[in-house]
Amino acid sequence: MTPTAAGEPHATLAADHVPSVAVHSGVAARGRIELRDVAVEFPRRGGAPFKAIEGVDLQVGGGEIVTVIGSNGCGKSTLLRVIAGLLRPSQGSVFLDGSPVVGPDPRIGLVFQEPRLLPWRTVASNVGYPLELAGVPRAERRTRVAELLERVGLAAVPDILPAQLSGGMRQRAALARALALEPEVLLLDEPFSALDAITRERFNVELLELWGRLHTTIVIVTHSIPEAIFLGDRVVVLSGRPGRVAAELPVEMPSPRTLDRLDAAVVSDAARAIRSALGEDAA
Amino acid sequence: MRSTVLLSLACAAAFLGLWKLIVVVGNYPPFILPSPEAVIARFIGAWADGTMAPHAAATLLEVALGFTVGAGSGLVVGYGLGRSSIVARLVSPYIVAAQATPILALAPVIALWFGPWLLGKVVIAALIVFFPVAVSAMVGIRSVDARLLELGRSLRASRRQVLLTLEIPAALPSIFGGLRIGVTLAVVGAIVGEWAGADRGLGVLVNIARGSLFDIPLMFATLGTIAMFGVALYLVVVLIERRLIRAR
Numbered sequence: 238m239t240p241t242a243a244g245e246p247h248a249t250l251a252a253d254h255v256p257s258v259a260v261h262s263g264v265a266a267r268g269r270i271e272l273r274d275v276a277v278e279f280p281r282r283g284g285a286p287f288k289a290i291e292g293v294d295l296q297v298g299g300g301e302i303v304t305v306i307g308s309n310g311c312g313k314s315t316l317l318r319v320i321a322g323l324l325r326p327s328q329g330s331v332f333l334d335g336s337p338v339v340g341p342d343p344r345i346g347l348v349f350q351e352p353r354l355l356p357w358r359t360v361a362s363n364v365g366y367p368l369e370l371a372g373v374p375r376a377e378r379r380t381r382v383a384e385l386l387e388r389v390g391l392a393a394v395p396d397i398l399p400a401q402l403s404g405g406m407r408q409r410a411a412l413a414r415a416l417a418l419e420p421e422v423l424l425l426d427e428p429f430s431a432l433d434a435i436t437r438e439r440f441n442v443e444l445l446e447l448w449g450r451l452h453t454t455i456v457i458v459t460h461s462i463p464e465a466i467f468l469g470d471r472v473v474v475l476s477g478r479p480g481r482v483a484a485e486l487p488v489e490m491p492s493p494r495t496l497d498r499l500d501a502a503v504v505s506d507a508a509r510a511i512r513s514a515l516g517e518d519a520a
Numbered sequence: 521m522r523s524t525v526l527l528s529l530a531c532a533a534a535f536l537g538l539w540k541l542i543v544v545v546g547n548y549p550p551f552i553l554p555s556p557e558a559v560i561a562r563f564i565g566a567w568a569d570g571t572m573a574p575h576a577a578a579t580l581l582e583v584a585l586g587f588t589v590g591a592g593s594g595l596v597v598g599y600g601l602g603r604s605s606i607v608a609r610l611v612s613p614y615i616v617a618a619q620a621t622p623i624l625a626l627a628p629v630i631a632l633w634f635g636p637w638l639l640g641k642v643v644i645a646a647l648i649v650f651f652p653v654a655v656s657a658m659v660g661i662r663s664v665d666a667r668l669l670e671l672g673r674s675l676r677a678s679r680r681q682v683l684l685t686l687e688i689p690a691a692l693p694s695i696f697g698g699l700r701i702g703v704t705l706a707v708v709g710a711i712v713g714e715w716a717g718a719d720r721g722l723g724v725l726v727n728i729a730r731g732s733l734f735d736i737p738l739m740f741a742t743l744g745t746i747a748m749f750g751v752a753l754y755l756v757v758v759l760i761e762r763r764l765i766r767a768r
Contacts, residue, residue, distance in 0.1 A: 323674055341674045353671045357689045357765075367675045370685070 267334055268344070268421035268454035270297040270320060275329035276479070277315050286327075288479035289315040293329070295473060295482060299421070302448060302455040304469035306462065306511060312480025313458040314350075317426050320456065321347050333422065343371065346420035346453075348428045352407035354399040360410050361386065361395035367417040385413040388447070405436045412444075416451070425457045429464070441467055445494055466507045467494060474514040484514035554737040562737035563744055571738070575725040576745055579710050582638060582721065583753065586645020587706035591699060594650045598657025598698075602691075608658070619651040623709060627716035636717035644716075645709030649702040656698025660691025696761040703757050707750045722746050 272295040278286040290312035297303045307313050318324040320331055322341045331338040333345070354363045365382040373381070386392045389409040399407055408428060415423060429437040441464060448455055459465050465472045469488050476483035488507050536556045542548075543555045550558060566572040597615070601608045627644055634640035664687050672682050714723030722742050729739035 321674060323670065341676045343676065347674050349667070349671070351667065353667050355668065355686070355689070366685070370672075370675050370677050370681055 268299040269332075269334050270422060270454065270456070271295070271332040271335075272316075272320070273329050273332070275316075275319060275326045275331060277312070277319060277324060278327040290319075290475075290481070291479035292481055295485075297454055297456060299334075299454055300452045302445075302457070302468055302470050303473055304465040304471075305456065305458045305473045305475055306460060306465040306515075307475030307480065308460065308477055308515065311475045311477035313460075313475055314426050316475070316480065317347075317424050317456065317458050320422075321345055321424055323347075343418045344421045346415035346418065346423045348408075348411050348415045348423070348425040350427045350430060352399065352404075352411040354407055354410055354414075356399055359396050359398060360391055360402065363399065363410055364391075364413045364417060367414060371418060381417065385416055388416070389413040390443075405432055405440070408432065408440070412447075420453060422454045422456070425455065427458055427460065430460070437464070442495070444468065462508050462511050463504070465511065466490070466504050472507065472511055474511055476515075484510070486510050486514070551734070551736045554740055558737045559740040559744065562735070563741035566738055566741050572725070572742070572745060575720050575722050575742075576749075578638075578718075578720045579707075579714070579722040579746070580749065582641040582645055582710040582713065583706045583749070585638070585642045586709055587649050587703055587753075589642060590646035590649025590706065590709075591653045591702055593646070594653030594698070594702070595657050595695070597650075598654035598695075599661055599687075601654065601658040602661030615651065615654060618647065623648050623712055627712050631713070631716040636719065640716070641710050641713035641718065641721070644713035645706045648705045648709040648712075652701040652705065653695070653698040656694045656696075656701075657691060660694030661687055663694060664690040692761075692764060696757065696765075699757050699761075700754060703753045704750050707746060707753065711746060722749075 272293050275293040275295075276291045277289045279289060281287050293316065305313050305316060315324065319326050320338070322331075322338045322345065325339075333342060338345075354360075355366065358366065361382050364385050365378045368378045368381060382395070383392070386395055389412055391406060391409050391413065394402065394406070399410065402410070408431075412428070415425075429440050432440065444455075445468065455468075457465075457468055459468075466488050467490075472486045472488060473482055474484040474486065475481070486507060490504070539556045543553055546553070554562075563572075597611070601612060623644060626647070630643050630647075631640050634643055668686055668690070669682065672686050677685065710721065711723035711726075714721035715727070718724050722745055725742045726739055726746075729735045729742060
């Protein structure tokens with residue numbers, strides 16, 4: 238029942254991990270996430286409440302990429318929603334840079350499993366939507382949107398409606414939208430799960446390149462072991478029902494990470510560790 | 521595009537031809553079924569000599585005001601019904617009951633309360649427009665994708681921003697379905713209201729032409745005017761709809 242019992246304590250704390258990133262600028266220390274003994278329960282009609290996650294302690298350093306992996310229904314998306322402030326934990330609390338997260342926060346950008354573009358708006362208008370809601374003047378919005386579209390490779394199609402885009406391009410637009418408010422933290426909920434394997438690999442590489450430039454903190458939920466290893470500085474393995482942290486595994490892969498490194502021994506070791514952590518849960 | 525125009529013209533010609541054929545074959549006297557050319561001549565004449573215009577203007581005003589009031593309140597109530605299931609449960613029985621009572625049966629009561637002037641017709645037209653617009657707005661608001669609402673919440677959209685940028689755009693196709701029905705019903709409501717008591721309006725002119733004047737071609741010309749108003753107003757709604765939905 239205690240949170241630490243299930244979680245394998247790990248020496249690699251966020252703070253130790255940051256320096257490799259902090260070279261970029263002084264901002265890397267921002268975007269620190271901390272979860273303390275977080276539990277989420279959903280009320281159930283005529284029964285005990287459903288526990289989605291329980292006793293989750295997690296620290297993510299500023300500028301770190303953490304992947305969260307687990308089987309379906311283990312509370313991965315719930316965990317992400319709690320960090321995003323979309324869901325109030327029934328116990329424990331979430332901190333961003335030391336202050337508690339009590340609701341949706343402009344410092345956090347969110348990419349959902351589906352692109353969630355407004356179908357009646359053009360790509361540019363979708364990307365600029367957060368700026369519009371935040372009251373950014375039109376002229377400034379236009380320049381910002383142009384930059385964002387450039388960044389995700391959609392500069393050629395600003396006036397197209399989402400329905401006319403491929404799945405990959407829609408997800409690019411969603412990523413650009415999540416970056417619009419220049420968040421310190423980017424949360425991605427299985428963002429590539431609807432894409433084909435080839436597109437998906439390319440997206441992973443591009444995401445790392447993007448991270449290399451922005452140095453935002455990134456938390457990615459995935460159920461792909463190779464993806465978790467390739468993207469993560471650290472892989473958090475979640476066990477199911479209720480979701481707890483079963484293990485936190487550092488990935489010692491030299492940067493820059495490229496796709497050919499996916500075959501390295503480091504990766505197979507990491508994969509074995511993840512599988513065993515997942516397996517313990519199943520047993 | 522051009523072939524569609526030609527086809528429409530051919531269709532209209534076929535309609536008039538069939539009408540003429542029935543008159544000739546059935547050998548009907550003009551006071552039962554006047555020939556199309558007689559009606560068209562009377563139509564032009566009635567507009568030229570100023571018989572039609574004041575009545576048409578009166579009806580058009582009733583339709584415009586009745587539609588505005590009915591559609592406006594329908595949108596507001598429909599939004600409330602869509603947003604709150606408690607409101608829907610409490611209010612919808614009355615709305616359905618009001619709709620299920622035939623407007624023809626209600627019209628004399630309304631005329632009694634509001635008198636034979638403009639207000640009575642506006643109330644009747646508004647009443648009959650209200651229901652389809654309220655229902656379509658309710659359905660439209662409920663059709664908003666919950667995932668988009670969550671997106672709005674994650675971006676800290678205000679209540680007003682959610683309404684303007686998520687709910688209304690998502691509900692528009694459904695709302696326009698209701699407005700299309702509503703605008704034709706507004707014409708029906710105005711005419712019914714005039715029948716229940718009025719001194720002018722196209723409904724009144726139909727009665728005058730049939731009764732005191734016994735000018736059956738004028739009666740048909742008036743019916744034609746009413747129908748044309750209905751079609752024209754419907755087209756206006758469709759054009760506005762295209763405009764709004766293309767601008768998306």
